[in-house]
Amino acid sequence: MIAAILVMALGAVVLGAALGYAAVRFRVEGDPLVEKIDAILPQTQCGQCGFPGCKPYATAIAKGEAEINQCPPGGEEGIRKLADLLGREAKPLSAEHGVEKPKSVAVIDENLCIGCTLCIQACPVDAIVGAAKQMHTVVDSLCTGCELCLPPCPVDCIAMVPIAETVETWKWRYPVIPIKPRQKVA
Template sequence: MLQAILVITGLAITFGLLLGYASVRFRVEGDPIVDQIDALLPQTQCGQCGYAGCRPYAEAIAAGEAEINRCPPGGETTMVALADLLGRDPVPLEDQEAAEKPKSVALIIEKDCIGCTLCIQACPVDAIVGAPKQMHTVIAEECTGCELCIPPCPVECIVMVPVKPSLETWRWPSPDEENLLETGT
């Protein structure tokens, strides 16, 4: 009886030490999880997740405070990628409708702009150029389509225009996406 206890204890201590040593010796230096999550988010900084931007959302996910399905711009792809990274189960998107919206960029209808700079202050990625009392304009290349500039505009001169597919961004449809190739009829 005593022998058994001693053997088991001895084994436990040996393996414990081995494991402890291994965890120090073979430690994997990886990105902190927040960075990895942040890297998967689309960086629109749109706040549709309910957080102030992509990074805060990433922090919330890492802390286990937020679900992974709250990013409409990232859509299904981002959710699945997050599920993969975190080893969680994929969940349906919270706002399916928003996720299916075509990708758009903001456009300032320049003749209506009064130069109030409110949109400039709202833009999370500094993609709007302008100065007080001067017309503003959106740098379409830099715009993430977050729509945060729309509510502050006092004259409602900002509209979202869908990004036109170009030869550069065009992609072949998957044969699984039925009938996509038959649109030319």
């Protein structure tokens, strides 16, 4: 009887020590799920989801504090990918967080810009160059189209311009078979 208890106790101690060691030795820094969700999010850092950036939103989704349909730039496809990853039901984009728009970049009307630097401070990815009382301009290859620079502008000189398709970015269309009504035989 005592031998059995001792054996079980010894087993518990050994296994406990092994588990404790493994928990320290193989500790995962950060939450891998957050990283995976963050990789799906479009990184516009626009805050339309109600969180200050894509990473905080990813953290909130991982904790189950946010729905997966709060990211308008990610659109339907982003929601579908998140649903696949998390095993949740895909749902339409939540209307209160905005609507899906074509990918755009901000363009500053350089004749109107007064050089107030407010947009530079608002840009989450440092895509606007300029200095106080000097004209500002957007580096379009870096702009994520988050629209965060629009509200602070005191002279409303920033417009969102959709990105045009070029020969380099053009995609072959999904093959579809044109269905034509059969011509009447006279």
